[in-house]
Amino acid sequence: MNNQRPISSDEEHRVLQFRPRTPPSPGVQRGNGTMQPQRATPERLDLSRYEQPRAEPDNFRQRMLANIAALAFTIALTAIGIWLAVSIADLRRTQDCVLMGRRDCVKITTPHI
DSSP states (O other), X not given: OOOOOOOOOGGGXXXXXXXXXXXXXXXXXXXXXXXXXXXXXXXXXXXXXXXXOOSSOOOHHHHHHHHHHHHHHHHHHHHHHHHHHHHHHHHHHHHHHHHTTOSOOSOOOOOOO
């Protein structure tokens, strides 16, 4: 077999120099040729313009109770999920034992004397 390499030209390996962007001059020309002055100082970027006056004050007690209820619900869901995973794993282990033909698959608990 003949190894063929593609012919490369100098145009494929050209290094481009990128210049950093510079801020535009105070008068910026747009597409239609009009001059638009650039703002000298930018506005403060805060959320005060989105604030709305409230008719009644916040009820922090109700909010805390709702947060505690949500936390309890999340903990309960997590506990149920863990219990379900453990019980499914135990059932799978027992089923695998039975399918192998063994007879001593069920755990027998004896009372302590």
